[in-house]
Every structure is written in structure tokens, then in C-alpha cells.
């Protein structure tokens with residue numbers, strides 16, 4: 488009885504927290520039913536991001552170094568990157584100013600404190616507090632990747648102009664990608680595919696050769712083919728290790744190509760390196776085989792168990808609004824991803840965004 492009571496009280500204490508997050512994570516819970524609404528929410532996310540960028544630019548060099556805390560830290564490079572973010576976002580906000588001229592005066596934004604006060608006056612205080620916390624974590628994530636690049640490569644930058652990141656899409660176009668599968672029969676891969684079919688939303692699956700072979704040992708190739716029918720699949724290598732010089736990446740790519748030939752849904756050979764780590768040599772090899780390196784610009788972090796499923800969905804939505812377009816990274820090996828994805832779909836239901844089909848990759852040429 489005591490335990491049950493304790494559990495109940497514990498559950499009650501969780502509610503305000505979750506409720507607060509779902510109410511204030513995104514500047515408005517109005518439905519994304521028009522381009523103007525999408526742009527308005529996107530503009531607010533960009534402004535919150537910029538507040539954080541400017542906050543870090545205003546720090547002393549020593550404080551920035553301490554914050555990022557990486558041996559390879561180079562302040563000029565970091566400062567330039569932040570400045571570049573600042574100007575490119577302000578320029579893109581300007582180009583959409585006609586859409587939000589009625590609610591946003593960019594001149595106001597020249598002073599962080601005044602802008603924050605204005606946002607609080609307009610009743611966006613809770614959203615702003617959540618967003619500042621969110622973007623402090625997010626910008627730091629980006630900066631850490633930036634100072635490691637290219638020694639440790641990631642999605643933060645291109646190593647070659649042919650790499651696909653999603654930032655080259657048209658506004659409001661998004662491509663869903665799911666990595667690391669397939670799972671066992673009737674596992675989360677099946678559950679996610681069923682959900683996508685029901686919603687009629689296309690997606691691209693980057694299969695891990697090892698997992699594909701495991702599934703092929705339990706199920707015929709035609710059954711696996713049926714599972715993926717209508718979707719695109721790409722290669723994520725044979726085993727989930729960084730495909731670096733010290734690793735036999737050629738064998739990893741070849742073995743996965745053979746497994747994928749059996750399944751046969753591949754239209755354009757696509758490769759996504761585990762952890763986004765790749766080398767110039769690997770990219771050259773892809774080019775020779777007329778294959779494409781596909782990265783992402785929206786990382787859901789659905790694998791992070793420290794984040795509640797709702798938080799993962801909110802992170803994805805916020806980043807979709809912040810970037811306005813792009814490739815979203817999910818993992819079909821996590822059961823809860825099948826709960827996160829519908830929350831994102833619901834937010835953008837009846838909205839003008841387009842869930843892109845990986846078909847478009849057919850028209851690209853090296």
C-alpha cells in the first residue's frame with residue numbers, strides 16, 4: 488500500500504513537468520496549417536537560437552574555451568563560426584520579413600536584453616526560458632563537433648561538396664531517415680514501417696549489414712523485400728563502427744552491398760557512415776561506385792534515454808522549425824521511436840510541409 492501510494496505521488500509529481508514541456512517547448516501550439524504559421528514558428532526558433540549564439544559570442548575567450556572544453560579548441564574558428572551563424576540566420580529572417588512583418592521587428596533584436604523583455608511582455612516568457620535552455624545545449628553540441636572537425640568528422644560540415652546533408656532542400660521539405668535496422672521479425676522496424684504505411688509518409692532506411700543478415704537468417708529475402716516495399720534503403724556499413732582509415736571499411740561496404748542486393752529495394756546506392764564519420768578515401772570510393780554519402784542536419788537523439796520521448800519529439804520539431812528543411816535522423820532499432828515519430832506527424836498534420844521521397848536522389852549526378 489505504501490509503495491503504491493509512493494508510486495502514485497511520484498507519478499503526480501511528474502505530471503507538471505511533462506505538461507510544462509509540452510505546453511511551452513514550441514512557441515505556439517497552434518496548428519501548422521499555413522506557410523505563414525510555419526514561418527512564424529520558425530522565425531521564433533531562429534531568434535531564440537540567435538540569442539544563445541550572441542550570448543556565447545559575448546563571452547570572454549577564456550570562458551568560451553572553458554565552456555567547449557576540447558583540446559583542439561581554436562577561438563578564431565569558433566568565433567567565426569558563431570558569427571557566420573548569426574549573419575546567415577539574420578539574412579534568412581530578412582528574406583521572409585514580409586511574412587512576419589506584423590509581429591516581428593528585427594531592429595528590436597539588436598539588443599538581447601530588450602528583446603528578451605519584449606518577448607516576456609508578449610507572454611512568451613515560458614517558451615523563451617525553455618528555448619534558451621534548449622539552444623544552450625544544442626549550440627554547445629554543435630560547437631563541440633565543430634572544434635573536432637575534420638579530425639573527427641560529423642554532420643557539422645561537408646568533407647566534399649557532393650555530400651547530402653539536407654540543407655540543400657527547398658524550404659519546408661523534410662526527408663525521414665531511420666538507421667541501424669532491421670530489427671528481429673515483428674520488432675520496431677516492422678512497427679515503424681506499418682506506421683509510415685498507414686500515414687502514407689515516405690522514408691529512407693539505412694540498414695546495418697550485420698542486422699540485415701541476421702534478419703535474412705530468420706526470414707526469406709522475399710519477406711524482407713516485402714517489409715521494405717515502397718521505401719528506399721541505403722547502406723550503413725556492415726558493423727556499427729566508425730569507417731576510418733584503421734578500419735576495413737572496404738569490406739564493410741562490399742558485404743553490405745551484397746546483402747542489399749538480395750533485398751533489392753535499392754534504387755540509388757546510398758551510404759550513411761556510422762556516427763557520420765568518414766574520410767576522403769571513403770568518399771572517393773563511393774564516387775567510383777557512383778554512390779552517395781547521405782548525412783543529416785536534424786538529429787533527433789532518439790537513442791538518448793535521458794530524454795523523455797516527448798522531449799525527443801519536441802527537440803525534433805524545434806530543430807525542423809529552426810532549419811526549416813532537411814534530413815531527420817531517427818533509429819528504427821529503438822521501440823520508443825515508434826512513439827516519438829507520431830508526435831512529430833501530429834504537430835505537422837495539415838501543414839504545408841512536404842515529406843520528401845528519396846526518389847529525388849535518382850536525379851542527382853556526380
Ligand SMILES: [Zn+2]
Nearest residue numbers: 666667761762
Ligand atoms: Zn547508426
